[in-house]
Amino acid sequence: MLGATSRAISPVLIRHTALTRVGVVAILLAVVAAASLQSPSQAGPVRQPQDPSSILPPNVGIGVRSSASVVVDFGVPMDRSSVEANLSVRPATGWHAIWTPDDRSLELVPASRWQTDARYLVSVHRAARTAAGSELGRALMVSFTTQTAPAVTAFRVQFPGDVQVQRQRASLTADVSTLEATAMAGPQDTHGDVSTRTMITIGFSTPMSRRNVERHFVISPSVEGVVEWSGNSLVFVPAQPLAPDARYAVTLTGARDRQGNPLRGEASFSFTTRAGAQAVKVTPADGATDITNEAVSIWFSQPMDRQATGEALTVTDVTDGAQVPGRPSWNADGTQLVFVPGAAMAEGHEFTVSFADGARDLDGNAFAESWTFTTQAPPPAPAPAPRPAVGPAPPGPAAPADLAQFALWQVNQSRAQYGFAPLVLDAGVSAVASSHAWDMAQNGYFSHTGLDGSRVSDRLRRGGVSFSSSGENLCYQNGNGVRGMLEWCHSVFMSEPYPGVANHIGNILSPRFSRMGVGIAQIGSRVYIVWNFAG
Secondary structure, eight states: OHHHHHHHHHHHHHHTTTSEEEHHHHHHHHHHHHHHTSOTTSSSOOOOOOOOSSSSOOBOOSSBOTTOOEEEEOSSOBOHHHHHHHEEEESOOOEEEEEOTTSSEEEEEESSOOOTTOEEEEEEOTTOBBTTSOBOOSOEEEEEEBOOOOOEEEEEEEOOOOHHHHHHTTTOHHHHHHHHHHHHTOOOSEEEEEOTTOEEEEEESSOBOHHHHHHHOEEESOOOEEEEEETTEEEEEESSOOOTTOEEEEEOTTOBBTTOOBOOSOOEEEEEEOOOOOEEEEESOTTEEEEOOOOEEEEESSOBOHHHHHHHEEEEETTTOOBOOEEEEEOTTSOEEEEEESSOOOTTOEEEEEEOTTOBBTTOOBOOOEEEEEEOOOOOOOOOOOOOOOOOOOOOOOOOSSHHHHHHHHHHHHHHHTTOOOOEEOHHHHHHHHHHHHHHHHHTOOOSSOTTSOOHHHHHHHTTOOOSOEEEEEEEEESSOHHHHHHHHHHHHHTSOSSOSSOHHHHHTOTTOOEEEEEEEEETTEEEEEEEEEO
């Protein structure tokens, strides 16, 4: 009888390999059933089954799915109601039974689902009876463990893959590496100093029910954005930059995987965005007076969008309302801006440095600050030196219509009044003067020093002009026309003290020069004029 029963169990186990088995119960029950069904008239004592070598119930399933059934094979027909009345599951979980037609196997189906990460004990009391009416005589127990619950394995806050932004942040290796190291360390309660242009990535240990996770994904304060998936990771991309210097909380409470299992462990995270850029130092300082330094410098608390911020910078002469021409430059990190005016700032004037709409840091936070300073007042004018006797303009040709010839005519008229020989208009010198005039007009600066660091003597040599001495006068005006500007500039030049030290009138009346060239550049209403002199 025992041998026959044991042979009968084997096909049952093979047929149900796809289901979770409590196979040990079948064997134990078969042994008990065989012993209890022996006839009392048989010779010899009734042999009781041997105790298992371990005092723990055998584990018949590892990683059992929370929705899976557990099948108990008894090997012999059982009394259904007796077994169900004497069967218990711990931890307590609702279940219902499905029996095979021969009453040999019982399928335990969870009423909802087994708990994840749990060890269950299934026990049948010794009072349970077989279909023949015999009691088991001893309690039977087996255990199984359920699958691991889904969990958050990564919580990242980082920049989207913006090539331009990443390139501009390339020098900030410490900041980026710190953020990545924190992200790779797994879920954290809080990230600090996070970019306002961040996206949020949450990785999970198992495939999740995407619609369920999205329904339970909450960010506070509320942020509009788009949810995307990459494998088992949810990616939230905000539609707009986050608020600077703010704390955000992200929760996933109630989220479930594809099998319906809820998340275990940490399901709430927070991070704080960094504050928007501030001007930590400005030169000249706000409200400073008696300023002689022509450069304006701003140090920022974090990297800026260099192009947008540079274009938004304006330096205004408050005294006369004119905008100061010049060119901004940046350090490699984008944290310091230097503005060098194209011409010397007027003495004794008040200036304002401000940023129009568009100035922003690399996180996209707007920057809007302004400050004022005042340049040093000019010293009292010295008593004019006595000028040499100036006679009336000698008779000569009338003022020519050609503008370059008109500029030469002005210079020679003044030289004749002081008794100096006239200059000759030189085509080679004029080409050098014209090149410098157009360079200043097109690049928005005003200086005897070219953008390449050249001086007038360098430019003349480069232009193939031979000379023993050289000089240069510059003039810039906005909105007066070329001829009117020539008249105004020449009158200003000739009103300077004479003899002066390397001043405009000194170049016009110098006996060392025999040639001159004139360069005129006009863009819109802005006019730049260059007079070059050569001996």
